[in-house]
Amino acid sequence: MGRVGVLLLNLGGPEQLEDVRPFLYNLFSDPEIIRLPFRWLQNPLAWLISTLRFTKSQENYKAIGGGSPLRRITEEQAVALEEKLKEKGHDVQIYVGMRYWHPFTEEALVRIKRDQIEQLVILPLYPQFSISTSGSSFRLLERLWSEDPVLQKINYTVIPSWYDRPGYLRAMSQLIAEELDHCENSEQIHLFFSAHGVPLNYVEEAGDPYQKEIETCTQLIMETLNRPNPHTLAYQSRVGPVEWLKPYTEEAIPQLATEGVENLMVVPISFVSEHIETLEEIDMEYRHLAEESGIKNFYRVPALNTHPVFIEDLADMVIEALDGPQVKFAEVAHPPKKTKMYPQERWEWGMTTTAEVWNGRLAMIGIVAVLVELIIGHGPLHFVGLL
Ligand SMILES: C=CC1=C(C)c2cc3[nH]c(cc4nc(cc5[nH]c(cc1n2)c(C)c5CCC(=O)O)C(CCC(=O)O)=C4C)c(C)c3C=C
Ligand SMILES: [Fe+2]
């Protein structure tokens, strides 16, 4: 075996408040995050949404200390994984590739090539597969691979998802059990699994296996935990006007309160690190909502971060993948409704790019056109044949 590497994939997050707007632009310009019929709409729309949203989003990041802890935690996971693999007799180099912020996936690939890695295991840090998360990273990698003969020489294999691995389930159950055992009234606590949502049409039209994997995962954690506590599954963090997976967390919490639940313990399950949705949305917004609704005791299970049982399972996953059959991007990037991944421009703080100049102008022209149309009823959109 030649030089071996592991590429950990994750979402990435703004490290400081100035990063929030370009981070949001990078996120919304991903065709796997907003699925549009026309490619030319993507960047102006990403510009518009990131411009409208960033002050609110900055407030949230300010509330958790001015930035996302995601890079730090992911790098700690990488160090722990490397040590665990060494302990198990494998000398493996770990790389972190984020989708929307530093260190970008492209930066990780530069290092992988520089280190002349010959065998690579690609491991997303999302337990369950979604078109919008692991799928987006796989599709990006598929495109980068198709453009680069040096990458094509690397023997790679992809781990699409791992929500049902006994080690991961054991780590989750241990965290929940520990948290329950800290409480006096532990058997009366209602366990509230909160997963990050996705738009309903991802599941119903595009065939995203995410909902199925989340449901099975919740069931398996409850079986591994083996306690009599009642439980609920709901979906958080909805954005935009379309329908998302239900029930929504912000509706399910008051609903449980009206049914008489007084003790609630939230278990975040779609993400293995602390991040804005656990530290701000659950710990602040949902706690407030729960208390207002009449919940007396609100608890939250921490994220796995570098939990030793979890890291050990990641190490075993890598070792098994090195010995197992190779899985290629085309098998996991999720047909049937295949979007094409095109080069995405990266926007960074302090940079004046076409994102800032041209997409801003295009978005403005669009808004003016819609306004004129609304006012005179027969304006520029009719003229260019869009209405
Ligand atoms: C499994 C986890 C995640 C899924 C599925 C997911 C889908 C998804 N997300 C958005 C929009 C946003 N996500 C944002 C932040 C964010 N998302 C995830 C995870 C999943 N997203 C994480 C871990 C984070 C936080 C990173 C961090 O900084 O700590 C944001 C920005 C934050 C905000 O403004 O609220 C947006 C926006 C969509 C549209 C989507 C599915 C289509
Ligand atoms: Fe998200």
Ligand SMILES: [Fe+2]
């Ligand atoms: Fe949120």
